[in-house]
Amino acid sequence: MDMKMGLIQEQSLKLSMTQELKQAITLLQYSTVELASYIQELAMENPLIEIKETNHTNILTKKSTRKPMHQSKESLIENVSSRNGSLREYLRSQLVDTPLTREEKKCLHFLIDALDTNGYLKDDLEELAKSLQFSIEFAEEQLSMLQDLEPAGVGARSLQECILLQLQRCPNRHLTAEAIIANHFRIFAEKSWKDLSKKTKLTLIEIQEIHDIVKQLEPRPGLQYQEEEASYIVPDLIVREVNNSLGIYFNDEISPRINVNKQYEPLVNVPNDKELKSYISSKLQQGRWLEKSLEQRKDTMLRVMKEITIRQEDYFYNGEGFLKPLTLKDIADELEIHESTVSRTVKDKYVQTPHGLVEMKSFFSTRLDQQGNADDLSSSTVKTTIETLVQKENKAHPLSDQKIANVLKTDYGINVSRRTVAKYRDQLTIPSSALRKRY
Structure with missing residues (x-):
């Protein structure tokens, strides 16, 4: 027992x-x-x-929402702010005093619900119209009304349309910028500006000015209305x-x-x-x-x-x-x-x-996958150095990945390959030298 x-x-x-x-x-x-x-x-x-x-x-220290230099200044129109509140609620509130028929209200609210978190309408409008038993012409009219609401660019079906909608709402409209986005968006976004200059007869400086205007717009207007708690x-x-x-x-x-x-x-x-x-x-x-x-x-x-x-x-x-x-x-x-x-x-x-x-x-960082001083240098240190070089470079003649690798070796004693520089640059979301170039 x-x-x-x-x-x-x-x-x-x-x-x-x-x-x-x-x-x-x-x-x-x-x-x-x-x-x-x-x-x-x-x-x-x-x-x-x-x-x-x-x-x-x-x-308590409020968590910073400031974007890194290379993202806020270099990335194409990646200037996204932050605001509390629901996008769908905000859009519906703007329709409260608008006289709408039962069909218009039904279609508009359906389109609002179909928006993604960026504020885009990714579903095919014709398919949505069929599901509601409305004509495509009627659905397009309601989408146009939705696109007239705030924030500018909401209800767009593509990045190109989103930018164009915002340009059309500017107090001082830039008709040349609108024409570039409407007719030559791909080569403009890819920064094939010499080709664009030949097609439009615009100078590279004029195209650069249009780029600077577009960069201030919101590529994802819906994100600023996502519900987020203050982060501390x-x-x-x-x-x-x-x-x-x-x-x-x-x-x-x-x-x-x-x-x-x-x-x-x-x-x-x-x-x-x-x-x-x-x-x-x-x-x-x-x-x-x-x-x-x-x-x-x-x-x-x-x-x-x-x-x-x-x-x-x-x-x-x-x-x-x-x-x-x-x-x-x-x-x-x-x-x-x-x-x-x-x-x-x-x-x-x-x-x-x-x-x-x-x-x-x-404080924890991996060692470089290179020879030479690899045991004494962290990848974090190299990334910081690359960021510094890009910050200080001549934007009219930005440094290529090979030139960055050469400078790291000669000026800092850091022996890394061009491929490693490209990898770290991608991880830092720094665009290539072609996309960083300014005229």
């Missing part, structure tokens, strides 16, 4: 440890916001857990230079803190009430485990961050161009922890550095 009871006790203990381990792993990978929500749920179920007040609202970044850790050395600080101001109310402890020893004793005992154990796990989470984050600052010291003193190759395994081996633990530690965590707010995982 005693042996059987001992066996049951051992199995129960093993199950409890496994559950706690799973919860500890979950805690580690939570962002600060997720952690606060999780603890709030536990506190609602456990009267022994009390959440301490924090002043975290003063340190909370720095979990702070790294700053103190007395010529790097100090690492855990952001206690925003990290959830708890107390375990000990006034219920005497109830564990209340005689003749096993159910109460069991309940208090389990809640007390859960509270103590949570306290311990929060400290363990903090300790692990500080240990990992300390090792990162040792490996990436040049970055913290000099900036992104000095980021070295670093893998999760490098940190895991040094701290004698599992690689997955490092992965969970850096997941959704942010660090305030002397060079701005960055993701913790951004």
